[in-house]
Amino acid sequence: MSVELTSFRDSVERMFTHAASFMDLAPGLEEKIRVCNSTYTVRFGVRLRGQIHTFTGYRSVHSEHMEPVKGGIRYSLDVTQDEVEALAALMTYKCSLVEVPFGGSKGGLCIDPRAWEEHELEAITRRFTYELSRRNLISPSQNVPAPDMGTGEREMAWMADAYKRLHPDDINARGCVTGKPLSFGGIAGRVEATGRGVQYAIHEFFRHPDAMKAAGIEGGVAGKRIVVQGLGNVGYHAAKFLSTEDDARIIAVAERDGAVMNPNGLNIDELRLHIAETGGVRDFPGAEYTQHSLGALELECDILIPAAVEGVINAENADRIQTRLIVEAANGPVTAEADSILKKRGVVIIPDMYANAGGVTVSYFEWVKNLTHMRFGRMERREQEARHLTLVNELERLSADRGLGWTLSSNFKDRYLRGASELELVRSGLDDTMRGAFQSMAEIWHTNDRVDDLRTAAYIVSIDRISQSYRAMGL
Numbered sequence: 518m519s520v521e522l523t524s525f526r527d528s529v530e531r532m533f534t535h536a537a538s539f540m541d542l543a544p545g546l547e548e549k550i551r552v553c554n555s556t557y558t559v560r561f562g563v564r565l566r567g568q569i570h571t572f573t574g575y576r577s578v579h580s581e582h583m584e585p586v587k588g589g590i591r592y593s594l595d596v597t598q599d600e601v602e603a604l605a606a607l608m609t610y611k612c613s614l615v616e617v618p619f620g621g622s623k624g625g626l627c628i629d630p631r632a633w634e635e636h637e638l639e640a641i642t643r644r645f646t647y648e649l650s651r652r653n654l655i656s657p658s659q660n661v662p663a664p665d666m667g668t669g670e671r672e673m674a675w676m677a678d679a680y681k682r683l684h685p686d687d688i689n690a691r692g693c694v695t696g697k698p699l700s701f702g703g704i705a706g707r708v709e710a711t712g713r714g715v716q717y718a719i720h721e722f723f724r725h726p727d728a729m730k731a732a733g734i735e736g737g738v739a740g741k742r743i744v745v746q747g748l749g750n751v752g753y754h755a756a757k758f759l760s761t762e763d764d765a766r767i768i769a770v771a772e773r774d775g776a777v778m779n780p781n782g783l784n785i786d787e788l789r790l791h792i793a794e795t796g797g798v799r800d801f802p803g804a805e806y807t808q809h810s811l812g813a814l815e816l817e818c819d820i821l822i823p824a825a826v827e828g829v830i831n832a833e834n835a836d837r838i839q840t841r842l843i844v845e846a847a848n849g850p851v852t853a854e855a856d857s858i859l860k861k862r863g864v865v866i867i868p869d870m871y872a873n874a875g876g877v878t879v880s881y882f883e884w885v886k887n888l889t890h891m892r893f894g895r896m897e898r899r900e901q902e903a904r905h906l907t908l909v910n911e912l913e914r915l916s917a918d919r920g921l922g923w924t925l926s927s928n929f930k931d932r933y934l935r936g937a938s939e940l941e942l943v944r945s946g947l948d949d950t951m952r953g954a955f956q957s958m959a960e961i962w963h964t965n966d967r968v969d970d971l972r973t974a975a976y977i978v979s980i981d982r983i984s985q986s987y988r989a990m991g992l
């Protein structure tokens with residue numbers, strides 16, 4: 518029997534409307550927050566391989582209640598206006614939930630990046646940047662893109678450079694995109710930020726006994742069986758940190774060409790290398806392979822982390838999902854219908870707008886760094902070290918004077934005396950953000966009798982903050 522599947526944008530709108538129905542919003546405000554302000558479509562030609570190739574790109578601005586607006590740029594053949602608008606809406610709600618002062622935007626280019634050589638991709642990206650810049654859809658003060666599926670540091674560096682050439686007098690030009698290489702105005706910890714945020718989100722979940730009880734999960738992350746879909750930027754870092762730092766077992770990874778499974782846990786770095794060398798997961802040593810990639814999502818596990826594309830858990834397969842906890846590392850992996858089915862079955866979902874917010878959080882830090890033109894910690898690091906050293910010396914002097922024989926272990930001294938690096942500050946800021954946002958969702962979830970899931974709670978927190986900023990503007 519075929520099942521009707523909801524589009525990504527419909528799913529986002531249904532989830533929004535469901536949450537808004539629990540709120541007392543001023544007349545017309547719900548509509549104002551829900552709708553996408555504008556979407557720009559551009560078709561441009563680039564001469565490559567002896568002929569002109571035409572590409573279609575989008576940049577959608579969902580909400581300008583705060584500026585600049587922010588959101589990634591996706592390179593994929595599946596990019597459509599609907600998808601970009603759904604992703605832009607999610608960016609608005611995400612930024613609001615994690616208290617990052619941006620409106621929501623998203624962009625996409627309809628292209629298979631694997632079909633082009635590096636220099637060709639560079640020419641296409643620079644041309645796309647030119648088109649965006651002509652309409653102020655890339656600018657440090659108005660619209661700041663970032664990486665998403667199919668793009669990374671390399672594309673962001675090309676965009677930043679192209680923008681700088683177009684605006685040589687803009688001293689903040691580097692803040693026109695985030696996710697740049699460290700050597701080109703980036704920030705330590707941005708590449709892995711979204712995966713790191715997924716890890717911190719899971720840590721925070723395990724600090725909430727009520728949430729664990731709702732999911733029927735006990736203990737900690739160690740030993741938990743995890744299935745991951747998509748071993749790209751987000752999936753790879755999340756899987757790597759959870760397995761190597763938290764001792765979880767990644768029992769299956771689903772990719773484009775199939776899935777690999779090992780109940781004792783897969784080595785994520787080796788698998789990533791295998792994919793880079795062979796183009797897929799097939800023939801990965803020591804693992805069982807199936808061509809039926811989506812089937813891996815139905816394996817029995819403790820935590821399921823979809824980290825690839827939207828709509829993979831839908832009305833068709835939701836009944837067969839065998840996990841207690843889904844962590845939406847990708848945007849929109851669970852459709853609105855699947856969400857209801859899974860909720861009825863008692864599966865807890867940590868929603869995308871929270872789970873993958875690590876990327877935009879660290880992008881915010883990068884943008885601030887670009888505007889201040891200074892690395893985080895540069896002014897205070899050595900001063901902190903000097904202060905800590907004064908304290909350690911004083912303790913040791915007191916101990917010697919009084920014959921107490923106290924000695925501070927060299928391990929303690931090393932850790933205590935060292936001032937925080939930029940990477941440590943970024944991680945601290947990210948961890949704090951992820952903890953705070955979970956707590957704000959959990960509070961609504963546990964105190965409002967009518968709210969029975971984290972996603973609705975996340976929307977309520979987010980919509981409430983957006984409506985406050987509209988009120989402050991006098992709307």
Ligand code: NAD
Binds near residue numbers: 772827846849
């Ligand atoms: P990526 O391009 O680095 O990786 C995507 C991975 O998924 C690739 O390994 C690809 O082969 C795999 N994949 C694609 N289609 C698949 C399918 N149908 N089945 C199985 N595997 C498939 O992209 P990414 O940056 O890791 O983004 C993944 C998701 O996370 C997207 O939904 C994106 O919007 C979201 N996200 C990314 C960031 C970021 O900072 N990169 C931030 C927030 C959210």
